[in-house]
Amino acid sequence: MTTNKATIAVRPLEKRRPAGRSLMYPRRRAYQYAFALPAICLVFVFFVLPFVANAFFAFVRWTGYSSTLTWTGLDNxxxxxxxxxxxxxxxxxxxxxxxxxxxxxxxxxxxxxxxxxxxxxxxxxxxxxxxxxxxxxxxxxxxxxxxxxxxxxxxxxxxxxxxxxxxxxxxxxxxxxxxxxxxxxxxxxxxxxxxxxxxxxxxxxxxxxxxxxxxxxxxxxxxxxxxxxxxxxxxxxxxxxxxxxxxxxxxxxxxxxxxxxxxxxxxxxxxxxxxxxxxxxxxxxxxxxxxxxxxxxxxxxxxxxxxxxxxxx
Amino acid sequence: MNTNAVRTGVRYLLLTLFAIPWIVVPFWLLIVNSLKTEGDSSVLSLAWPKHFNGGANYRTVIEQGSYFLGLRNSALMAVPTILAVLLLGSMAAWSYARSGSRPLRFAYYTSALSIVLPPAIVPTIYVLTRLGINGTQLGYMLVIAGTRLGVVVFLATGFVRTLPHDFEEAAQIDGANRWQIYWRIVLPMLTPVLFTSAVMLIISVWNDFYFALFLLRGSERATLPLTLYQFASTSTHGVSWNLVFAHVVLTSLPLVLVYAVLQRRVLGGLTEGGVTG
The missing domain is CATH 1.10.3720.10 (MetI-like)
Incomplete structure (x- = not known):
């Protein structure tokens, strides 16, 4: 609980420095993207992409017996x-x-x-x-x-x-x-x-x-x-x-x-x-x-x- | 006699009474029957084996149950995957915690959401097929990494936010580059939270059956849970409790041994590791 209060108190300071929380990182954030990129790629390709695709596949006719995918709404x-x-x-x-x-x-x-x-x-x-x-x-x-x-x-x-x-x-x-x-x-x-x-x-x-x-x-x-x-x-x-x-x-x-x-x-x-x-x-x-x-x-x-x-x- | 001592005594008694059906009986049944002959184990009694057949049972499991193949496959896939997840997850966590940028914030929330949302298995296979790695160890490892990163990212990001910037700034002034700051300053400070994450990852990845079932093709790629399942499901062993149990014992052994050595740290890490945030 105390940590919450502390953060709320610090907040206005952060707002004055929107580019980051520290003086050492000015506007150049390229390295932050570089550090996060491998994890982002893995999560997006092997979790998010299939997850989103599933919302599509659920509404198509797709079997191992034909190579075409047809939108069939709620048929499945x-x-x-x-x-x-x-x-x-x-x-x-x-x-x-x-x-x-x-x-x-x-x-x-x-x-x-x-x-x-x-x-x-x-x-x-x-x-x-x-x-x-x-x-x-x-x-x-x-x-x-x-x-x-x-x-x-x-x-x-x-x-x-x-x-x-x-x-x-x-x-x-x-x-x-x-x-x-x-x-x-x-x-x-x-x-x-x-x-x-x-x-x-x-x-x-x-x-x-x-x-x-x-x-x-x-x-x-x-x-x-x-x-x-x-x-x-x-x-x-x-x-x-x-x-x-x-x-x-x-x-x-x-x-x-x-x-x-x-x-x-x-x-x-x-x-x-x-x-x-x-x-x-x-x-x-x-x-x-x-x-x-x-x-x-x-x-x-x-x-x-x-x-x-x-x-x- | 003081009431506190009585209360403690009653508590221990109740705990023991509960532990008997909950822990003692199941594991005793497992171990004792893995040492019996097939005929003796079929009655599933808790009695000590009359005819000791443990050697033969465990040999059968190792020879016919592809135990060492499974052990090797599990180790070769789980260890590098877990290390990669810890490394990449903590690198991303450092960025997420120290950056206010919108895309990174979005990426953080997506990773955090991936902890609770169920992975979509059929499209995952579709993606792997498109990449030409469906059924392979590589595909399996990538999917495990993509679906488990969320835990590390979530725990480590929360942890980095509580750390002061001073050390990173001091290292920066001393001329360290970003990688050195991460490797020498941030990573060592993350040890407790990464230990907790590692425990959770090891338990879930080592015992994973769901993804292995869908994503690993061919018995030569089978992990330990898969070899256990294949061994227990083949009709010849379907009712041989002694053999199924011997396989269960051998399959459970690696983690139980590690736990026996590290139990204090494991329980401490999971209790204080702030799993609940």
């Missing part, structure tokens, strides 16, 4: 809708993303609250809970597919503590498969979310919490009334990033259900891969365009929020 989307793919994939992706986001942030926030203080035991717990972040999402999928197998340890545990013999196929039923795969995705990332929350909690001034304790606020009250509201930036960041990330999920599905049972876990990006594999490049682009739209609709509020907090250039 209509076609995908007629075969029952579009709406299903959007719904499934949305449910997947929300599930992953809730699990990731629930676990991350709980762990961060428990592990906020720096100490020897907490450091051990922190490094243990971080290990899933390091392994590939594919590996995470294989491991959990085994844990949740009909005869795996999860069902064995349930059979031991509950009456009856459990051989539930977690990945074999539509809804449970979708929720399970999303949770595996969340498992892999929750260690990272935890660190962001710890950083957020560490930023809360100690005096505020002490004052609340003096006023008689208990641990719960301090968490709900002080920590959580002051944690808002970290929450917004984590929630948005986890949602946006899960919109483009694919890896865990590939190593667990491969889109099934039936099409229960056919997320948008999984469908993109299938369409692409069948050389339907136009419809693949259309599906990927839908991912982009979902991301923008979620990310724009976040970006505007981030910018409000950003130090002005």
């Amino acid at each position: 989307f209509r076609l995908l809708d007629q075969v029952g793919l579009l709406r299903h994939a959007i719904t499934v992706t949305a449910i997947y993303a929300v599930t992953a986001m809730v699990v990731q942030n629930g676990v991350g926030l709980a762990l961060a609250t428990a592990l906020q203080r720096t100490g020897r035991v907490n450091s051990v717990f922190r490094s243990v809970f971080f290990v899933p972040v390091l392994i590939s999402p594919l590996a995470a999928g294989y491991i959990w597919a085994a844990v949740l197998d009909d005869h795996g340890p999860a069902n064995a545990f349930l059979s031991a503590v509950l009456p009856g013999d459990f051989h539930y196929a977690w990945l074999g039923h539509d809804t449970s498969a979708l929720l399970t795969v999303a949770s595996i995705d969340a498992w892999k990332l929750s260690g990272l979310v935890t660190l962001v929350y710890i950083a957020g909690l560490n930023r809360i001034p100690e005096q505020v919490l002490q004052a609340a304790t003096l006023d008689g606020a208990g641990a719960w009250r301090r968490f709900w009334s002080i920590k959580l509201p002051l944690l808002a930036p970290a929450v917004t960041f984590n929630v948005t990033v986890s949602l946006v990330g899960a919109f483009s999920a694919l890896d865990v599905v590939f190593s667990t259900t491969a889109g099934g049972p039936g099409d229960a876990t056919t997320l948008l990006n999984v469908a993109v891969y299938t369409q692409y594999g069948q050389s339907f490049f136009g419809t693949a682009s259309a599906l990927s365009f839908v991912v982009t739209l979902m991301v923008i609709l979620t990310a724009v509020p976040m970006m505007s929020w981030l910018r409000r907090r950003e130090v002005p250039m």
